[in-house]
Amino acid sequence: MTDQTPVNKNVVQREVAVVAVPFPAQSHLNSLLHLCRRISAHNLAVHYVGTATHVHQVTARVHGCDPSAIANLHFHGFPTSPHPNHSSAAAANSSAKFPSHLLPTFMAILPRFKEPLLALVDELKHKKVVIIFDALMASVVGEIHQSFPNVECYSFQSCNAFFVYSLFWEVAGKMEDLPSDASRIMEELPSMEGCFSIEFQEFLESQRNGGGFQCGTILNTSRVLEGFYFDLLAKLRIFGITPEKHWALGPLSVVFGRANRDSKRLDWLDNQPENSVVFVSFGTTCSLSEEEMREVALGLEMSEVRFIWSLRDADRGDVFEEGVGQVELPVGFEERVRERGVVVREWAPQLEILAHGATGGFLTHCGWNSCLESISMGVPMAAWPMHSDQPRNAALITKVLKIGVGVRNWGRRDEVVGAGVVEESLRRLMGSTEGEEMRRRAKMLARALKQSMEEGGASEREMDSFISHIIT
Missing domain, CATH: 3.40.50.2000 (Glycogen Phosphorylase B;)
Incomplete structure (x- = not known):
């Protein structure tokens, strides 16, 4: 310039x-x-x-x-x-x-x-x-x-x-x-x-x-x-x-500024402690397998963190097409976690959720838009890359900016990420000194971005x- x-x-x-x-x-x-x-x-x-x-x-x-x-x-x-x-x-x-x-x-x-x-x-x-x-x-x-x-x-x-x-x-x-x-x-x-x-x-x-x-x-x-x-x-x-x-x-x-209100989701966040909720979303182009969803669900349950999970099937050529399949979770999961978790099956207001003070972490596929939105709102990430630029976006987040933890190891991408890995990653992000330091750096970057x-x-x-x- x-x-x-x-x-x-x-x-x-x-x-x-x-x-x-x-x-x-x-x-x-x-x-x-x-x-x-x-x-x-x-x-x-x-x-x-x-x-x-x-x-x-x-x-x-x-x-x-x-x-x-x-x-x-x-x-x-x-x-x-x-x-x-x-x-x-x-x-x-x-x-x-x-x-x-x-x-x-x-x-x-x-x-x-x-x-x-x-x-x-x-x-x-x-x-x-x-x-x-x-x-x-x-x-x-x-x-x-x-x-x-x-x-x-x-x-x-x-x-x-x-x-x-x-x-x-x-x-x-x-x-x-x-x-x-x-x-x-x-x-x-x-x-x-x-x-x-x-x-x-x-x-x-x-x-x-x-x-x-x-x-x-x-x-x-x-x-x-x-x-x-x-x-x-x-x-x-x-x-x-x-x-x-x-x-x-x-x-x-x-x-930046006042967020739009999706009352059902943001009203729930209003009742949660500051920086206590993980937002879970894997983007618009990928679908998790039944085994992967089971492991994510079990990992969320074992971690005991509060969460909002945006659970949708992947986009099709026409996103308004009727008859898109309903994504099913393990039997009884939503009932067991209903005191601390919300599953959203429609289009979720990601930017507004990330901007909310109760949101303290983001389990993400590391699409660059999602990364930018998370950084801009001062929210550290748990990185689960899927394709395209996402593995290297995850490297930028975890190794360069140091505001995230890795969940899916790209070198072992053919393996299913187990519930224990999900649990450990979320505990690191949400309940450790390491996670607090990441959150501090993320918020510092957010202030710098806003000023810019x-x-x-x-x-x-x-x-x-x-x-x-x-x-x-």
Whole structure:
């Protein structure tokens, strides 16, 4: 980031329009929507595009704001054919948790994006059109960049700098001269083996080949959290992008301030002691097997911690599809723990739960949005990575930031995590001196992140730098 002319947020910018092209998976949809919300606060017209189903999905699930109330944020729901295999669910009983069941939907949607997106850009008569595209949508945007001389394209990485840098560090032969602590952490990284399906790896490669047209890169992270790795990544000049054209604009999905009220859940939390409750959620794309659910349930019961467990089947291609299976727990579990535990089988208000003073820990799959939300609310984590960037997110949480304990060892991912491991991890997180120290560090990071988002803070200056760059 470089110092640039200050942005006057009260002046409507009429010569520049922004078009956001998200990847159609919940975490990607959500983080880019929140980036749009922040950009629109600078009085730029922002157009968020997607299939009609996915636009409905992201707006129905959004936390912390009402995007329909933002006058200069416009949604475009493109019609598509029915989702292929949309009734198939995740393979819960497989040790490989990558959501391959969603890949047919992704592959069917991408080719159908180009025509309506071309038409939208053609309709925009602004002097400049800035396209912010999810890095997994590069092949969709490349043709548009070639067709319109007034278009600038910026890639959006929904993951963190530590993860992205680690990939390039390995490709480069691990030759970077790093400080001893950072070098040790890099050498001990979890393997990428098992993180993606073979089909998705091929898809990733097809998107990388289309990335040479971008003018800059945006990451959903903060220099407060990982400025060291962000600067290392920027120095690599990926696709020829110079360091000053990398922006850390996160945390994006966090809205500090008064939380929305989901009375049934938050009223229960109101009656629990401070920092006493563990929130349990494994994200939107994975399903636990019956054996895994049994071990988690038994571990929660044995640990004697208070908890809220968000227990849902994995998302399908159409999340509004009827007939999604009900997830069943061991017989008698809910009755035995009813004095100290709540099981939520509908969409849970994660951000509001994490923001509540009674929540003191988060048993999580380590999706990056969830990690950012937990850190921003000062809540340490118990890390149970499933796929994709999650094993290395877990390493960032436990080894770099030191605000979490490991539950699922990625090197032993083919084994079922036993109830005893769950119990021990939760006791460490919630009832030990070690856990209290993690909680202290997490709350310190939360304060720093909040300050960075305020006027004059590091993240706000970073956003001003990006806005100044695209309106110049």
